[in-house]
Amino acid sequence: MQLVKAGQLLNPNVCFICEEFKQEGTPVVDTLRNYELGNHFTPLAGRKYVCESCVVELGACVGLASADRIEQLEKDNVTYRAKIAELKKKLSTFAKELTAVST
Numbered sequence: 001m002q003l004v005k006a007g008q009l010l011n012p013n014v015c016f017i018c019e020e021f022k023q024e025g026t027p028v029v030d031t032l033r034n035y036e037l038g039n040h041f042t043p044l045a046g047r048k049y050v051c052e053s054c055v056v057e058l059g060a061c062v063g064l065a066s067a068d069r070i071e072q073l074e075k076d077n078v079t080y081r082a083k084i085a086e087l088k089k090k091l092s093t094f095a096k097e098l099t100a101v102s103t
C-alpha cells in the first residue's frame, strides 16, 4: 500500500469504502489491489483506494488514533510532565520544611 494524492487515480477513482470521489490533492491510500468480478459490471471495478477519513474510521475501530489525536496527546503529555515536575518540586520543599519543623 502507498499514500497517493487524488487527481490522477485509476478507475473507478473513488474510495472503495465510502464510494466518494475525492478532490484533487486529497491524500488517499492506494491498496495496490484491484476489484474485479469477471463479467459482472460494478461501478467499483478497478483499483481499490481508501480515503483518509475512512482510514481514520477503520483505525478507530481497532483502537488506533488519528495523527491529530496523537499530536494533541503529545502536547498534553508535555503539559502534564511540566505539572508533575512542578508538584514534585513543591513536595520536596514541603518535605524539607516539615523536617525542619519536626526536628
Ligand SMILES: [Zn+2]
Residues within 6 Å of the ligand: 015, 016, 017, 018, 019, 020, 050, 051, 052, 053, 054, 055
Ligand atoms: Zn472513504
